[in-house]
Amino acid sequence: xxxxxxxxxxxLNVPYDEExxxxxIAYIVGLCQLGLAPHLASEIPGGxxxxxRIIQLIQSCRYSIHDLxxxxxxxxxxxxxxxxxxxxxxxxxxxxPNQHTWFVCESEPYRIQRxxxxxxxTDPYIHGGTVEGIxxxxxxxxxxxxxxxxxxxxxxxxxxxxxxxxxxxxxxxxNPYSRSVFLDLCSLSVSLGSCYLPGKPEI
Amino acid sequence: xxxxxxETISAGTRIGARANQPHKAGYGRFDALHLALAExxxxxxxxxxxxxxxxxxxxxxxxxxxxxxxxxxxxxEKGGAMPRPVAHITAPWPTQEEMEKSLGISKARKRALxxxxxxxxxxxxxxxxxxxxxxxxxxxxxxxxxA
Numbered sequence: 001x002x003x004x005x006x007x008x009x010x011x012l013n014v015p016y017d018e019e020x021x022x023x024x025i026a027y028i029v030g031l032c033q034l035g036l037a038p039h040l041a042s043e044i045p046g047g048x049x050x051x052x053r054i055i056q057l058i059q060s061c062r063y064s065i066h067d068l069x070x071x072x073x074x075x076x077x078x079x080x081x082x083x084x085x086x087x088x089x090x091x092x093x094x095x096x097p098n099q100h101t102w103f104v105c106e107s108e109p110y111r112i113q114r115x116x117x118x119x120x121x122t123d124p125y126i127h128g129g130t131v132e133g134i135x136x137x138x139x140x141x142x143x144x145x146x147x148x149x150x151x152x153x154x155x156x157x158x159x160x161x162x163x164x165x166x167x168x169x170x171x172x173x174x175n176p177y178s179r180s181v182f183l184d185l186c187s188l189s190v191s192l193g194s195c196y197l198p199g200k201p202e203i
Numbered sequence: 204x205x206x207x208x209x210e211t212i213s214a215g216t217r218i219g220a221r222a223n224q225p226h227k228a229g230y231g232r233f234d235a236l237h238l239a240l241a242e243x244x245x246x247x248x249x250x251x252x253x254x255x256x257x258x259x260x261x262x263x264x265x266x267x268x269x270x271x272x273x274x275x276x277x278x279x280e281k282g283g284a285m286p287r288p289v290a291h292i293t294a295p296w297p298t299q300e301e302m303e304k305s306l307g308i309s310k311a312r313k314r315a316l317x318x319x320x321x322x323x324x325x326x327x328x329x330x331x332x333x334x335x336x337x338x339x340x341x342x343x344x345x346x347x348x349x350a
Contacts, residue, residue: 007294008305035297037305063290101288123287144292159323166319183308184316190302191313191320192327 005099008037009061013085015070016042016177022161023127024176025185026134027065029157032189034142036063041085043179054085055092062100063142064089069107069129071115083116103141105134131157148193156192163188212244 010031014024031038039061044053058064066086071079086104093100104119106112107129112119125141127133135153164176167188171180214222214236222239226232241249297305303313 006305008297008302032302035292035302037302039306043307101290103288125287141288142290142292144296146296155327159326162326163319163323170315170319183306183312186306187303187308187313187316188320188323190299190306190308191316192323 003060005060005062006037007062008035009063010036010038011058011061011064011089012038012040013064013066013082013089015067015079015082017070020067020070021176022131023067023069023129023134025161025164026131026157027067027138028182028185029160029189029193030135030138030153031142032186033148033153033156033193034138034144036142038186040177040179040182042177043182055088058085058089058092058100064100064102065105065141066102067105068112068115068124069105069127086116105137107133156189159192160185160188210244212240214240218243 012024012027012031014020014027028038039057041050041054041057044057066082066089068082068086071082086102089100089102093102104112104122104124106124106126109126112124125137127137132150132154135150135157139147139150164185167181167184168174168176171178171184173181175181176185212218218236218239221242222232222235224235225238226235230238238249
């Protein structure tokens with residue numbers, strides 16, 4: 001039997017491509033600012049099969065976010081990874097209804113009705129492909145009386161994004177989705193987020 | 204959505220007869236009855252996830268039918284939307300240490316990042332008015348670059 005999930009854990013199911021990187025950083029910053037801990041499949045070390053690692057991660061997180069905004073054709077092949085991981089999550093949630101909640105995000109309204117019509121009846125969160133939209137929709141999905149404002153999140157986002165080159169240099173890679181860069185981005189978001197802890201006045 | 208429901212319609216003979224029309228045209232008994240009830244209630248609209256039902260209902264019912272079938276996604280919370288999953292977080296706000304533990308951030312990693320954090324905190328405290336702008340969507344940015 002799997003252990004109880006981390007109540008702050010959020011499994012992030014996003015496309016790992018360069019064009020998505022600004023939105024990926026926005027997810028990390030936004031979730032950390034909301035007191036939640038994002039997790040990526042690439043973060044788990046070990047030689048276990050990738051699918052097993054993903055299942056373990058889904059089981060260990062109380063929430064998951066599935067961004068289906070880039071399921072279109074790329075390099076002549078459709079991208080099935082995000083819907084596949086969403087399907088695994090839905091199964092886990094049905095078997096354990098009190099242990100997991102999943103959210104679907106999209107950039108365009110009504111597109112999901114065409115790309116994954118089985119999801120009809122569950123409205124996705126539409127972020128419009130913008131950083132601001134990601135923060136807005138995260139605040140809509142994760143409600144906390146003392147959550148920081150979208151403008152506060154944007155300030156932290158700009159700061160973290162401005163440090164990206166330094167983080168790349170420190171880790172010897174320019175891949176934002178690598179484990180080390182992901183953890184550094186989380187660490188920066190948490191450290192800067194503490195400047196905006198609830199109850200503290202806006203700087 | 205049920206919070207917004209304040210009227211109950213009972214199915215009588217007249218509604219049953221009306222429901223027979225879409226049922227004879229191939230709709231399930233409950234879909235047909237649902238439509239007839241919505242029409243009898245003078246409903247402005249009726250949410251449905253069934254694409255076929257939405258597309259073809261007006262071919263079956265007379266033109267005077269007042270029911271407009273819309274996809275659920277056209278409803279927002281103000282208008283009585285189909286609910287989206289929402290997490291109401293009531294747990295106490297985590298401390299920085301609790302967050303770092305959840306994220307698996309080691310002390311060594313934190314130490315190695317300290318110089319960058321200090322630099323960013325200085326930027327944060329020295330900043331003038333918040334540079335809050337709407338960031339262009341990826342697609343618009345790409346189009347602009349291509350142009």
